[in-house]
Amino acid sequence: MPDERSRPPLVSFVSAGPGAADLITLRGLQRLQRARVVLFDALTDPALRDHAPKARWIDVGKRGFCDSMRQAHINALLVQWATREHGVVRLKGGDAGIFGRLEEEIEALQAAGIPYEVVPGVTAALAAAAAAGRPLTRRGRGRSVALTTAVATDARGQPVLRSGRSADTEVFYMAGRQLAALGRRLQAAGWPDDTAVMVVSRAGCADQLVSDHRLHGLAAAAVLHSGRPTVVTVGVGAQALGQARASADCPTPAGLNLHHEVSIIADNSAAGAASTPA
């Protein structure tokens, strides 16, 4: 097709959303539909493939610190495909610009002189809040939200747990494996031990799980969310809204004012003003 070949190649970084295929944007969908090559991560919902059945799908996924395929290799693959093919989509979970190592891939394209665009998406923190029906900001008392990775690497490349207290609501990504340690760190950083903590795994998917805790009991969430992509929300944005709190005290998920089936497990040790229905 000479018409297409006369245009410069273009790589679209498409944010797939947090897991469920229907949380991609229309713009992202449109880029997928015209893609010839899709480089995707292992965590991407396989249902997204239905939108680009004729494209070549290449798994460049890496999980946690296993890094089954290193970033440098992904960068090289991206440049190779973009040089060879028009309609290359680099599909990334959540929003590509939040903990997606997007900058490394963009810089590889820039170095090769290849144009690109970024299609934004739903990041996991927002999907988790929506899953529980709890906004991350609250008028008058929840004016800032910090998105933070719970895991970083130290100078020797070893994983270290980071935590702090910088905003009214803090949302921790990639915290699933270290909930007990995260709870201790947050207490050390100045959060009261009865601070509301909401743990959500596979947010936006049919089997999403939402559980309520207090900071001192956060470790209890580890088994429930084990092996699932997990987001931890701490502070104002984790607090149930007025009547919803009553639902959380209800033993069955049927009592919840949510369309999707959600299990909310209240921490039995939780008490205080916030847990009393208004």
Added chain:
Amino acid sequence: MPDERSRPPLVSFVSAGPGAADLITLRGLQRLQRARVVLFDALTDPALRDHAPKARWIDVGKRGFCDSMRQAHINALLVQWATREHGVVRLKGGDAGIFGRLEEEIEALQAAGIPYEVVPGVTAALAAAAAAGRPLTRRGRGRSVALTTAVATDARGQPVLRSGRSADTEVFYMAGRQLAALGRRLQAAGWPDDTAVMVVSRAGCADQLVSDHRLHGLAAAAVLHSGRPTVVTVGVGAQALGQARASADCPTPAGLNLHHEVSIIADNSAAGAASTPA
């Protein structure tokens, strides 16, 4: 339709994304398509109406502090429509859970015993970052992102400007009218006066504008973005990526590695390591 009437009424809070109609999610679109009533804000892209042409569209928009229709009235309208009709969609700009006063509307529904769901979306901070092709997190040095409203009200209900320094990258919503004051406050809060600041208005739309500044020159952005929904990104996430910085020094938008036409105006007073092409 007796089948529909036997189901409980359900309100879907649908996040419309930051402005462009194609940044809504597929799930949000699907809710719109089956809606009978849509309560929307003035800022919502009119093109979204095409997805629900037979629904009754009700403008409940309010802008800034004008509050042309008060929140209490919106809450009441929402409950009235949800009681009367199935398929009520409450469409909100950006992500409903970020500075959307969602909690007040949810609590009104809870008080009336009306079930609801929240469909998450693309919040303005992410759309702004995508518009400029700059991720908000950067590996190793940009590990946290704070979303903050620049404007709050004091005890007397008067608008006050808030600012701080709590994360590697801070994104300020609703800052467009007070850029000079925001710049001064951020300097007072400890940000160096040559900190990179990116101002984006109408992110994601065809006429989006991206401009680069240093903190001390932030006031210069006021005229350029005047009267447009504006997001201000400060710190690591505002820094151009390696080669992109060279593009920002280029006088024409054509030099940019972006698919959509974007104007990046480099602050002439900006200097230092970050502005030198790698």
